[in-house]
Amino acid sequence: MMLAADAAQLSSGWFLENAWLIALIPAIGFGLIIAFGKKMPMKGSEIGLLSMAASTVLASGAAVQWIQRTDSADKGGEEAVGLIQAFGRSVPTVSEGGEVEPFIEPVVSTWVWWQNSGLEFGIGSSVDGLAILLLWLVAFISLLVQVFSLDYVRGDRRYTHFFAALTLFSAGMLVMVMAENMVQLILGWEIMGLCSFMLIGHWWEEYPNARAALKAFFTVRVGDVGLLVGTAIIFFGANQWAVDNLDSNGFNIAAIQAWALSGEGSHILLLMGAIALFIACIGKSGQFPLHTWLPDAMAGPTPVSSLLHSSTMVVAGVFLVARIYPVFWQGFNIDNGGLSFIAVIGGITIVIAALLAFVQDDIKKVLAYSTVSQLGYMMLGLGTGAWLPAVFHIFTHAFFKCCLFLCAGSISHSASHHSFDMKKDMGGLRKKMPFTFAAWIVSTLALAGIFPFAGFWSKDEIIDNVGNNGYDFLLIVGFGGAALTAMYMTRATYLTFFGEPRGAAAGLHDHDDFDDTHAEEHEMELLTVGAPEGPTAEEAAADAPRSLSAATNTDHHDDHHDDHHDDHHDDHHAEPHESGPLLLIPILVLAFLATISGFANATPLGEEWESIKKYVEPRPVEVPIEDYLAQGAGESLQLVMPTATGDALTADDGAKVCGFETPAAGTVCFFPAVTHAVPKLSKILAATATVVIAFAVAIAFNVAYYGRRNKHLVGLTERSRTLRGGYLFLKNKYYLDALYENVIVRWVAHPIAKAAYWMNQKIIDATVDGVGKSTRRTGQWVYDNIDQKVVDGAVNGSGFVASETGHGLQPVQSGKVSQYGALLFGAAAVGAIVLVIVNVS
């Protein structure tokens, strides 16, 4: 084996070995902004931008070197084949139609972070394809969003803090993505939660914002119970095995992967660990039933929504599942086509979130539910064994969803007076904001999965693989979700860009100080579409544009706030217009990527197009342990290439080992042999047709409904009981919030806490007081009846002396105290003697 190791070394490089800098730079940037930001000419934003730019450069360098590393391994792989043949094994070479794809080991640099019970645990960077993909993605998107924020929050009273928090967030996410072990992952995970809290509550003077921030942190924290418990379960499951076999420990992610696939962990343990960890993912990635915090999180500034709450942070849960996929693979029996918890939750989330998107008037909330729904797709993919498309969807989704949010921000910034209410303040903006409109359309098509935009290549791949892996019902759910996506995006597009301009978009200024937040829920009675009365302002003449939501919103923001929008100081009274370059450039870059990024893994076009598969998906091959052992905590290493042994054939050849059978002795697997659907034209056509039909239906309906062309439709939810019931059910978000807030939180926070406190005061404390009094009486009796000489023994020395000192210092009370003290000690001494006599004899 050493021969093989010497023969073929994986290339590494400076960027890969120092990948930890990618996270460290923003972390230092955060410190600098906090320390010096306010004194800088650009209020600290330049530090944020510089650090994100540096991270992006380093991440790009690392990506290039990772690609070289993979290529070098594949070249080396052929040499390795030769060696293996020399050892007498027969492996089909490339020329014979077989394929040897060696496992590409992550590049690890770690330092000792903490130790316990003699084991040392590390912190550092462990870079493989998945990590590289997300490192680059997070650094790049963070950079774009910071550029966007320069103008968007200009003049904000907490401008510096805003950039500090954004930068810290990026650091946290990067730490998590490159995590070498579970504790480091938790570190990044929770830092992101903190930043999410800080940024949602950025304008905390407003109660709804503070409340949304609290709700987000708290809901995610509920899920985090699962993270702590799951990490504990996995640690103790894997630790001994990892120490014995890999000279590692039960926190190490590679060790966990290997252990899960080693066949030596008990299935029940893996199942419990997987369930616990997935609960954490439900909280973080907004899956049903803990998704309710994500729409409320839209109370934060739009750049925050676009960075944290759509493209990066919320995929942390998806990332966690993808990262330690073997645990879920084995725990949920994905290998046997079992209907996994993950797939079920993902499927439910797709549909329920997409339905909710139909009843939102707030453009950001439409996008938020869309995000929830798309995260459901990713989970669905992971839950059914479609690892690659799910991870690819993280990649593409980040671009188009971030772009959509930035478009919404651009609209509110330049056209709708910081309102996000589509019915009230938008409409007909396509001519006034051509670039924003174009970017929005491109991203919408990408989201809906129209050829050739990005979503087509990733989402349809998920759906295809779900079906391919035998989940027929979930396949239908996937199609249904795709149709719904097209429909609600049509509705949002229509309301925003078509029809007649309304409210602010029409240049009306009757609610200048409109609120950004919308965190409050309106009275549902007010939310009837098509109610007879006109818009809010009287000066809106007969031909003035109508507010589609009629009587809504009139009462909901008037009394508070005068200044919390100095972040949007400009254009308060300008006509709707296109945004400036600092806003448009990030949007257009993202729109461009939303157009082309799908080609990073265009499976239907053939294998040479599958870059993500080649460079990101870990290879399901058995790796000899002795090669792997070369890495340990405390050093930065260039690793030797582990050679492929045995049946290192691709899964499609039917010789699945990793994830299906116990790996051969002396070898470990790090990734299960997932299957990949072979693209078929018919399926692609079916998916495309579904979406196109959905678009057509939705466009027709929207024109008829919102354009008031069809009298039968107007006010339908008013007239039909069934429809109205369904509408209210959706409007109230399935009453989940009511359950959480009015039932659970209110009960714990009020009656239960009060009852506990009552018990504390009236029972436990009353007992203490009672015991005190009766002790005094008993003590008196003892004092009267027991010989004082016993008390005077060696026993009471110090305490008694101390009481006497007290006597001297403070005559007010200490007389009593020393008396009590003496009595207590008397009693104690007697007790001691009795105990000793009993025990000695």
Add this chain to the structure above:
Amino acid sequence: METLTDQNWLLSVGVFLPLVGVLVMMFIPRDDESTHKTIGIVTAGATLVIGLITLLNFDYDQSEKLQFFVDAEWIPVINSNYTVGLDGISLPLYVLSMAVTFLVMIYTWDNMPDAGNPKAFYMLMLVLQTGMAGTFVAQDLILFFVFFEVVLLPMYFMIGVWGGENRKYASLKFFLYTMFGSAFMLVAFLALFFQTDAVSFGFAHLVDAGASVDRDVQIWIFAGMFLGFAVKVPMFPFHTWLPDAHTQAPTQGSVILAAILLKLGTYGFVRIAIPMLPEGAKAWAPVIGILAVIGIIYGALGCLAQTDMKRLIAFSSVAHMGFVMLGIATLTEFGINAAIFGMVAHGLITGMLFFLAGSVKHRYHTLEIKRLSGMLVQAPRLGWILGFSAMASLGLPGLAGFWGEFPVILSAYNPNFGLSEELFRTLMVIAAVGTVLAAAYLLWLYQRTAFGEPSDEFTSGHGSSDGDGAHHGATPQPVGAAVNDDADHGDEIYDVTPIEWVAWTPFLVFIVVFGVYPQLMFQVIDPAVTDMVARLGETLGP
């Protein structure tokens, strides 16, 4: 027990140096307030320097062994010796006690409680320091007991004289309750002494000999120690003195109480009860674990019910010490390591929170949560520090609190020595739910006090708020005597003062340092704990 004996004067000087300061202060008239303050601070500073020298001379490669060891004859008639020494378990707490006292004294320079008389106040704090440091280095039961009780009196007077309105009740309750526990503890100490042939009170001897005591006897003796230490920790249901004592104590008293005094109890478990009585510890571990977890949930619920900020922080101590005790109850290296880390972390974080409560009280003259609002507007730095401390307290990774919490939860999955896994795994899940409740009460506190607009009560007549954006500018910062002027209600709400910065910065820095690089402390603690648990294993088997 092997010992290292070089530079063995360090500990004795470190422990008794504060008494020199007390002696000097005795001869200086009471009116000379700043002299007293100066002497107090200088003495505490000198003590801290000794502590730092100890820190530097400590041999970290042998942190499982007692260092700076002294064993001199003291009370021959009962075979009690003056035995002091320091290992990896004691070291962090020993130095922490010195640092906290020093910083509290600096804080007192500007923030003398209403009752005045700095002479007595500083003298008491110095005596307290001797007691605390002595407890952490004592290696003889009687010596330990003496120091343990020495702590009581100064704290009693601090609460009783400088406390709030209900101080007499609170101080008496504190004193008697602790005394009550101590009595049982002393019984247990004596019983253990006689059971081990009445040869010595030395820890080393008792650890060797205690294991051979009959199991039933061990359980009884452990019960006595349990009462003594559990009251001090305090564990549910012996905690009711704590909220009263904390609420009534002056800020300084609360900080020292939370940062150090509570740790005497948990330290007692780790240092005395468990190593000396392995069988007893094993029998009691489930009880301790259950009570600890009840404390976590119950303390958190108590927090949610509070309307007073300081009382809320006091209840949060019950919950946090529950985590520490759960870690100890597992009898694993993992749990005990984390417990000791948690002691230090809790000392820093909750100490900091009590400082903040004191400062809020100074500025707003109330701690009633519903009257406080918009602290971030009126005193942004104060508000930020409160947010930081709340985040640390709820166990955010990257800050010190996490390392006292997460490994504890982890360790409960796999308790040592055949303790019931079903029980402890249940406890683990409940304790993990406790972290959610911790987030709930801390963030709720933060939302109510720091977010929003300041209430009219504290803004009227000052025009420093209400939408003109000016409230983010520098607020005037009165220093010195003006701060002590509690008389007129409705002072300008000022931000953190320089003295407060001096006293608080070390707390904040070390919360971050230990959070970011926990190995600093774990590498000291871990060998000692591993050694201790290995000894337990000799008796209890694998």
